[in-house]
Amino acid sequence: MTSTQTTTQTSHSTMHLLNETHEPSLKSWVVSANSVTTDFPIQNLPFAIFKQKEVNQAFRGGVAIGDQVIDLEALYEKNIFTDRVQEALKACAKDQLNDFMAMGKVAWSSLRLALSKALREGASEQKVISECLVPQTDIDYALPCRIGDYTDFYTSIHHATSVGKKFRPDNPLLPNYKWVPIGYHGRSSSIEVSGQTFKRPKGQTKAPTATEPSFGPCKRLDYELEVGIFIGKGNTLGEPISIENAEDHVFGLCIFNDWSARDIQGWEYQPLGPFLSKNFASTVSPWIVTMEALAPYRQPWTRDEQDPQPMPYLESTQNRNIGAFNIQLQALLETAQMRSQVEPAVQLSQSNFNDSYWTVAQMVAHHTVNGCNLQSGDMFGSGTQSGPTPDQAGSMLELSNAGSEPISLPNGETRTFLEDGDNVIMKGWCQKEGAARIGFGEVSAIILPAE
């Protein structure tokens, strides 16, 4: 296969997005990348920021391949690529990916193609790239970029409806939901990378029957299974991004746990929205899977005909044809007891990003329609991704019916909300016939007791 050959198309709608880097038959000389179970085959090539454990070195960009990471700072120093690729690598050699993200699609694509070619079986670059590989078991991750602003959306109508029932039984889905891609600003400073631990937050809560609030550790600590969306190229204040151009501004996606203190949230959130119930911790997976890598898993976005159809600024043919993403999402729980007895983590739920009521392109177009500026490295949360059935719920609030129906775990433990020592692990992957399986790795974090 040569660099100009095009791949077998799997559907008409994704045709213009697929190229030789997606070819399912590609194999890498990094043998672990050819395993059917790896998240990181040669068709994926996601980005992270890492350093080698116990080595005195700066954090730098890396690309995952099988069970290895390509050290992009080391690869830049090898100076084996064209100027355009070297320029992209130089931006990746820093301790934050913002500059690379700001370079835009052509730079991202050039580097992806160069790495894809150089990692293929028989590539002449094998020896020099081998010298830049580090086993993933030997590295520490940092946040992939400086997240200037973080916005959390609310794109799952299934989540919005079932949570709405608990906060507003008589009025679960508000009248604006099917018109407005609801979002709100979150806290950037407390976003950390997978592997973090954090203390159970304290705060004010008020039981429905109490006359006054009380103060203490959160009793209804929850996770939220989300997709994280990283902005690549930003826009100027006052210049909206049209839905047609929206995806050109998106660098890639990750898996995201937007921890939530439900009892604090219930008391504080009126009238200006969640605040301390959310900003004590949020955790991202280290790897960002690029929009280009996700091209084979795009699918039509539809809306029920009886629902209001999107306003013109949220409507485009491309969004209809390939606006959705077929990404499997999974939340697992490893309790302290499971960890001490070396039992595997237990699946809590599975859902799919394609059940989202609003698309990534619609989020970008909506966020900027008033002139708001996005900057490279900004992150959106998709909002909790719950599917239409109860076992596809992306939070404990939904799974335990607001704490009224304890979840039984295989080892005899039960949970309504999360307990100290619990490790919540989230995974994401894309799989379909005619395309390579690619994954997002995982995001996990352990809850420590309140102080």
Next chain:
Amino acid sequence: MTSTQTTTQTSHSTMHLLNETHEPSLKSWVVSANSVTTDFPIQNLPFAIFKQKEVNQAFRGGVAIGDQVIDLEALYEKNIFTDRVQEALKACAKDQLNDFMAMGKVAWSSLRLALSKALREGASEQKVISECLVPQTDIDYALPCRIGDYTDFYTSIHHATSVGKKFRPDNPLLPNYKWVPIGYHGRSSSIEVSGQTFKRPKGQTKAPTATEPSFGPCKRLDYELEVGIFIGKGNTLGEPISIENAEDHVFGLCIFNDWSARDIQGWEYQPLGPFLSKNFASTVSPWIVTMEALAPYRQPWTRDEQDPQPMPYLESTQNRNIGAFNIQLQALLETAQMRSQVEPAVQLSQSNFNDSYWTVAQMVAHHTVNGCNLQSGDMFGSGTQSGPTPDQAGSMLELSNAGSEPISLPNGETRTFLEDGDNVIMKGWCQKEGAARIGFGEVSAIILPAE
């Protein structure tokens, strides 16, 4: 007066905060600083980031004195101060004040004292500092720091009650208001410095009687008269800042206009709070008045006895004794017609920050009680500062009774909400017997038509 002499104390409660830099009788060899009307006498010494107009130079820190600015980069190069002061000046020589803000109270105070002494009549440093002065008419400002996260509070009970009436006539002040210092996360990227222009935002709105929302330029554009609060030293994630230590983490205050699109807000804000109704633009005054400069204007903070008293994490003796700030706030309007006819701007309202229901220390303690980390340069908005009487309302929403009572301007124009070409100007100052008058300068921005 020598550097060790203490000043006349104006009240017992502020005693420990006052020092020789507050002495009202101090005069400067910068003659304009001795005017009774200047915002920037020698007792103030606020910080900004600026550059000289039409000079090819980097932005750098500056301190205002009368109608001049001390170029702190130039002053650092003069190398006339002690090591401690030079270290502070070095941090101020950058194009953002974050590093200086992170240095903490001792560094801030050392620099303030050194500048106070060097600017006094008869100071031996007069000649060398003269060489570092730039007229304020010759400079451009930038944001004083990188604002990592911006949080907007809602601390005026008068504003909360009157706005609540318009959004929820039957339920204006929610039950949590007197317990929780309500706040929410805002957008950092669209905060700009005084002098900005911005386009009227477009968005979805829905008239109460309409069956469907519509899209177009905002029809109810409003200002919000706020105090901006800049964080100096941050805290580590998971380690709350106690109310006793809260003010050690605050660098200073500015005047802040949190522009709001009321019609967009009314349709979008449920259930997760304001979003596109706020994030199209927010404007800060260039000058940050330090907490130390504000010491003479501190006063007791009280709460009605029939109101719930604060929870322990929001309660301290110091907060009771000197938690409040006597800062006069003023909003003025200059319409395009006034500008073209060279008529002066008209006062819309005046209020005082001491009417705030919650203090700065309570905002800091509340924001971090769940472990949330603050970072140097983060900003809080105080929320719209409205006083108890109708003419003290800090927004058009209140002044025009949600648009139902047009405001008559002296030139014959009327306003319910803001129109294209309107320039909203806000000022702040502190004045009381036995202390020098100090001011915040002003924040202004002109509204451009929607595109």
